[in-house]
Amino acid sequence: MRNIFILIISLIFISCNEIVLPKPKAYLSLEYPKKEYKKLEISGPYTFEILKAAKVIDAKNYWLKIRYPKLKASLDITYRPVENNIKELLTEAEKLVFKHALKAEQITPKDFIDTNKRVFGSLYEITGNAASQIQFHITDSTTNFIKGSLSFYAKPNYDSILPAVAYIKEDILRLIETLEWKN
Template identity: 45%
Template sequence: MFKYIWSFIGFSVIVYSCTDNPIPKPQAELRLEFPQASYHTISLDCPFDFQTNVNASVTSKGDCSMLIEYPKMNATMYITYKNIHQDLDLLLRDAQKLTYEHVAKADNITEQPFVNTQGDVYGMFYAITGDAASNSQFYLTDSTNHFLTGSLYFNAKPNYDSLLPAVVYLQNDIRKIMESFRWKYPN
């Protein structure tokens, strides 16, 4: 009798061990779809114009500083304008310092120079990868009278992997701002 019980147990072990091991399914990825980017010119009572996404709302803060808000992405771009009073070096150092304050949380900071000699617009675009508070920053200047900085922030805990699709979308908007940027009162 014990012989039959042990045979049954042995047979059961063999049958159950021949099935494939269960493999955990990967977690589903969030599919984010953003509207096709379409741009219009922002023209305020400031010494510059540029194009911005029609899905963003622009709020002037006076003195030609502004907020460009993306409510569907829970993101805000802070734009600050300053006149140059023989302090271009200080303004450039401040813009670079603001960017490199994120180095503690950043995996990498990529600098991309921007030069438009016809429009007298020069600047730098910073793409910041990693869990930094800001993933994109830039500055633009004519090198003599005008200086503008921009910083992109999400109203969420920094998680670069989760924010990456929105970061890429908004970095394209920043590039459009830089490429379309024009000084109204050229020197």
């Protein structure tokens, strides 16, 4: 019995010749392609610039889905004509934003006004584990109304998707800045 005990102890000391150290902290390393934009070519009543790497799905009624396949995200654009219902359209857009208030930590609005191009709107940045991290609406106040919503094809974990949100936010700002009404 004593020999077996000495053998087991000897094996433990012989087998443990490697020093165990804690693993170093890892940092998330995301690389995004350099931004190149192109003008959106659709037959709708509006146009703007989009990222060349994005995939555009043109749906009926001038609605769009702008996909970011590498980021597993999409920007959904809905268009509605203004027919003496601008107040209703604005109220509906804001209700959709504040629907995320339960999961959001903060909702930060930013207004846009370009009287020369007749582009008026608001962008809402939603921080926290909400289903949509950025929503916006743009109008010329008399004829056209666009609403956009950014979402990811994954369970929301804001800390993980924050770099991707910041990357796509630049594209959304570019969209708003380059928007032109065709009519």
